[in-house]
Amino acid sequence: MFELLLPRRCVGCGAAGVTLCELCRCAWRSPPFRVYPRVDPRVPVFALGPWGGVHRATVIGLKERGRRDAIPEIGAVLGSAIRYLAARGDLSMDPGTVLSPAPTRRRSARLRGGDTVAAVCRESGFEVVPLVYLAPSTRDSAGLDAASRRSNLVGAVRRINRVGRSVDRVVLVDDVVTTGATAGVTVECLAVAGIQVTGVVVLTAA
Ligand SMILES: [Zn+2]
Incomplete structure (x- = not known):
C-alpha cells in the first residue's frame, strides 16, 4: 500500500526509485573487517561496515523505519x-555451524514486525537457529558504561528452549556492536x- 503512495527511496542515501542504489550497494560490498x-567476547568479531554513513542509515532504515524491502539485499551481503x-x-x-541472531527483547522485535536481524540472517543462505532472547525486564543499555552494561545483561540473556534440533556451533549475528558486552554475555550463556x-x-561497528 505504501509503495503506491510513496516512491521508493534508497535505504542508504535516499536516492529515488531503488531499495539500495549502486553507490550504497558498493559500500555494503566492501570486505568485512x-x-x-x-569488552572482549573471547571470540573474533567482524563488521561489514562502520557505524556511519550508508551503513548506519541502512541499519536504522531496517530497524526503525520498517524498510523490510532492503532485507533480502542486506541478507545477501x-x-x-x-x-x-x-x-x-x-x-x-x-x-x-548455524547462524543465530543476537538476543533481542521479544516484545520490541514484535513491534517492529519481527526480529530484523533474524530476517536478515534468513536471507543469507545459511541455516538460522534463534537460541537466545533478552528477558523482558532488561533495561535499555544505552547510556550505560561497559561494566554496568555487563551486569545489566548477565542473567538477562536467556536461552530459548528448543525441542529436537541440536546445535553445537554457531556464529552470532547482530546489527551493531558497541562495547561487546552483549556478545560476551551471549557467548558465556551458550557455552553453559x-x-x-x-x-x-555484525552489520556495523560503532
Ligand atoms: Zn544509496
Whole structure:
C-alpha cells in the first residue's frame, strides 16, 4: 500500500526509485573487517561496515523505519561476507555451524514486525537457529558504561528452549556492536549449554 503512495527511496542515501542504489550497494560490498570491542567476547568479531554513513542509515532504515524491502539485499551481503571470512580461514563455518541472531527483547522485535536481524540472517543462505532472547525486564543499555552494561545483561540473556534440533556451533549475528558486552554475555550463556560460538558478525561497528 505504501509503495503506491510513496516512491521508493534508497535505504542508504535516499536516492529515488531503488531499495539500495549502486553507490550504497558498493559500500555494503566492501570486505568485512575484524573489530576489537572494549569488552572482549573471547571470540573474533567482524563488521561489514562502520557505524556511519550508508551503513548506519541502512541499519536504522531496517530497524526503525520498517524498510523490510532492503532485507533480502542486506541478507545477501551478510552471506557473502561470511563465505569470504570462512574462505580466508578467519571464521570457522564447519558443517553444522548455524547462524543465530543476537538476543533481542521479544516484545520490541514484535513491534517492529519481527526480529530484523533474524530476517536478515534468513536471507543469507545459511541455516538460522534463534537460541537466545533478552528477558523482558532488561533495561535499555544505552547510556550505560561497559561494566554496568555487563551486569545489566548477565542473567538477562536467556536461552530459548528448543525441542529436537541440536546445535553445537554457531556464529552470532547482530546489527551493531558497541562495547561487546552483549556478545560476551551471549557467548558465556551458550557455552553453559555446550554451544560454541565460533565468531560474531555484525552489520556495523560503532
Ligand atoms: Zn544509496
